[in-house]
Each structure stands twice: as structure tokens, then as C-alpha cells.
Amino acid sequence: MPVEIIEPGLGSSIQDLGRPGYYNVGIPPGGALDLASARIANLLVGNDEGAAVIESPYMGPKLRFTEDTLVAVTGATMEPRLNGETVPQWEAVPVTAGDELSFGFLEAGARIYIAVAGGFDVPEALGSRSTYPIGRFGGFQGRPLAAGDAVPVGSGSGTPGTSVPEHLRPSWTREVDVRVVLGLYDYRLAPAGLSAFLDESWTLTPVADRMGFRYTGPTLEWIEREQPFGAGSDPSNIVDAGYPVGSIQVPGGVEPIILHRDAVSGGGYAMVATVISADMDLVGQCSPGATTRFRAVSLDNALAARHEYRSRLQELRSALGA
């Protein structure tokens, strides 16, 4: 029995953990921007961590259930309401057929994740249920959710009241440090440009979506040169190359862009650093206006942070009896 979309919010879409393996033909990994929150939402309702959830940026959708089930909301802080009554986040909440789930305003973070027991049962495309709107496939009919959609749900069994212990819940702030590994084409930045990139603070612009996050701040200076054949005329141009997910490019030396999981797979702008995998969820939970500093770490530091991220997830799984 499906979940009905009464109001879709702002670009809500079906996501899972993504579709690796097709980047060489320009199909990005996709998947939840805050993967940990998507995993936890699933664990709360008794699903596999990779089941499909709804990701809603900035504004919650309004949903109607057509059978008795369990729902959990994680990610950004945004009050869930069942038939108008406040219900907790980070907890498996029982619902009955006909119940309506809506939301208050965004209080912290950027994206909520909604899981139902059994998972959203849209067809897999290239091994994933994640929506890829540019390619018009995946998710619900290859597009963001719209009012009137009836999204199928699988069958599942979870335990009502399962909740994430307070100390394991993330807290979102408006001032973040994002750890990056410098490299790629950073040798093209003038020393002053590189210092400014790391020393100044940056403000997230409204251009912050599943493809990329754009920041305002100082202009970065590039080393002038005669451009190599095929590289384009601006000093920030390179011969078109593959873009790592999480890489940061600075077209024209202004407004760095962090590419996220639905990004273009390549292009002609020099990348100067890459966000470490452990901080990609944090980037996904930043909303416009967030003050950001890029902090350079070594590859070993990035690996250590990755290890910590995984340990934290493991702790969560234990706490939830998974």
C-alpha cells in the first residue's frame, strides 16, 4: 500500500545509498547527501540501511499513510507532526491508515530523511532506487516527488518506540569546519590564493543542492600562464577532466563549489581540494548562510576520520540492536 504525497515540499526525492559504478559514462553516484541520517532512519524502522527513503531539503512534505506502519524522521531538526500532533524525531513512530505526517519549520541542518517500515519500493535502476532527475531515471518516475504521487512501500517489521539515544544524535550548527585534502590542481593557485582559500571564512549561497554547494568569499588568485592546448582561456580552466565527488572547484577564482552526489562527472574547471568522505554528510546538512572554513588535513587524517565515522555508525547500530 502506497504513501500518498499531499504536498511535496521543495524538491523531495527518493534516495538510497546510491549507484556506484557508472561514473565513467557520466552517471553520478547519487544517494542521500547525509548518508548516516538515511541509514539511521532505516535502522529505526527495522529496514536494511540501504532501503529507499525520502530526502527533503529545507521544507518537509505532507504525506498520507494508507496502511498501518512505522515511520522515522532523522537528519535536519524539523518538528514532525502526525495529524497535527508533535511526534519525536530519531524514533520509530507507529502510524495507522489515514494518518497524515507534516512538518514544522526547519530549525537546524538542511535535509530530513523519512523512512517507513519496508522502505519505499520504487523499481531499481542500475542497482539503486536513488532519483537522478537529469537522466530522468531512478526514484519515483525519474523525478522529484509531486503532489498526488502514490509511492509504493514494501512490507517490513520494526519495533515502535525504537529511538536513537540522545548522545548519538548529531547537532547542526551554522558555523562549520569542513576538512579537505588539498591537491588535484591546487598548484595552479597563487600562494596568496591558496592561503585565502584556507584562512578566510566562506558563506554558503542559495545555490546549494544535490549537485553542488556554492560559497561566497574572497577572490582567489591563480598563477597566470599561457594556457595549455585545449584548456580554455581563463587561468582557472583545465582540459576537461573527471571531477571527484566532494572536489572543490573555483571557476574564475570566485565562489568555490563543492560537488555533491548528483554532480556533473567532469568539466573544465581546476579543482583545488576535496572534502574528506567523513565530512560529506555535514556539507549536506548546511543551509544557505552557513559560515564555512576549509581546513586542510592529510590523507592519513582523512582515513582516520573515515575510521571514526564508521565506528560511530557501528555504535549506533549496536544502540539500535542492529
Add this chain to the structure above:
Amino acid sequence: MTSVTTEETTQERESRYSWGADEHLVVQISEEMSLPANFTAMAMSTALDERGLDGIIDICPANASLLVRFDPDVIAPADLEAQVRDVEAAVAHNPHLSLETRIFDIPVWYNDPFTNETGARFRDRHQRPEGNDLEFAAIENGLPSAEAFIEAHSSSPWIASMVGFVAGLPFLFQMVERERQLEVPKYLRPRTDTPERTVGYGGCFSCIYSVRGAGGYQMFGITPVPIFDPEQRLADFEEFMVLFRPGDIVKFRPIDEEEFNRIRADVDAGTHKVRQAPVTFVLEDFLADPDGYNAHLLEALNAR
């Protein structure tokens, strides 16, 4: 016979290895575009893929570089780097690099009303307010007319030196000497719209837009042939929704409105198939005689 001396020197320099944080390795083979640099990226991709290493998620050859996405919990970065360097050394020491690939006939209605209308709509973002993108490209390349530019664009084949940006979009590098390569700057500011299947041009690359959307390349025409089919409706997409793979060779063929409409009708009926043939592309043979070698490649296509 013409040799391609300017391009051969690019392989002398050492590649640059760099980490895209903990999940990506990027190998910059050359800062400038050249067929040998691209061939190295392709050959390294193939050889790395053949090793079947656990923990490698994506191997993406690009124009003059290679991107590898990996899981560092399965393969340590240092081990991956050692493997890729080993692959690069093997490729560098092979003087007989070749590519088992395919050549495609891609019909193009140049100077068509769809891209001309879109170009007119975004003229405020263009270098030259008068005329269309084809006329601009002809002037930029010192050619007497749009027709002369179309002839230069369609007479020699192109190699898909990279597939990406968005799903299934091929970057195409023309298989001619450096002196004959066409160069056209991109729009001053990107358009917010480009018709699906537009044949575009930016820098030294042609492309075919696989989907409708934003774009900054000059627009020269439109092909009736889909290159991306997420519903996998046509026979060419039975196995996969994307037509082109890195290393495919494309020959553009100018067509008129009538042929365009005939092919579109076949596409709509679900009966259309792209004309293609398997070919072996030997780099040294090409570099020794580009035009002669291209003629040899086209024979395989014309035999179909």
C-alpha cells in the same frame, strides 16, 4: 604523409598523481590535450580494469587524465597508487598501443532551426550578436563560410576522449593534426537551455548533448539519433542506456531536413539502429598517416 610531431612530445613529461581525499586518485597525464595523452588514459583504464582489483569502484578515463574512485577500507591508497603506477609503466613501454573500439555514423542536420532558435534566444551571452554560432566558428577559424566550417567538422572522424559531464555525453576530439584542429571559445556565459541531441563545440572539443539542459558550447546542429535512452526502448540501448563509451569513434555526416525527419520517424517507431562497425585503432599507424588511417577506419563503417 603528415606526422604529428607536436603531439608526441607531451608523453615525455611525468604524470602527476594526486588524491581526491580518501576515495579518489587522479592521474594528470598531460596538461594539454593530445591524442597520445588520451590514448594513455584509455589504455591505463583498460589495463587497470583487467587487473580486477577489489575495492575499485569507478575507473573514469578523461581527455588527458584518469580518475579512479576506490574504497580505502578494501584497497589501501598506497597499494592502489602502486598498481596504477605499474599499469602506467606498462602502457608507456608499449610502443604498439591499440584500442578495440567501434566507429559510428552520426547524421547531423547542421544549421537547423532548433539550435538556431535557441542560439538567438541567448544571444546576449554570446561573443557575436549578429549571425549564428556556425558563422562565428567559421570566422574564429579563418574559414570563408559556415559551409566550409561544416565541411571541416564533418570530414574527419572524432574520438570520444571522455564520456561524462552528464549521463552519456561524449567529449569528442577530432582525429587530425594539431594545425587542422578547430578551436572555438565557449559562450561568454552559459545558456540555461540546449536542445537534446545538439552537436556542440567548446575549446578543442565537440560534443553531443545527451539530454536537454544548461550548456556553454557553441551549437552547430542537431542529430536525429538518441545517444541516451533511459527507457531502453531502442535496440541500440538493449544492454545499456548510454550509447557511447570512452574510445568510441564518431563520423558526422551532414543531412538535410528530409533525412532528419525520416530518421526521427524511425526513432519514434522504435525501429532505428545507429550504423556502426567494430574497429581496431592503432595509435602509431594513425600518427604516421592520420588521413590515410582515417580513410581505412571509414572503410569498415562504409562496408556496413
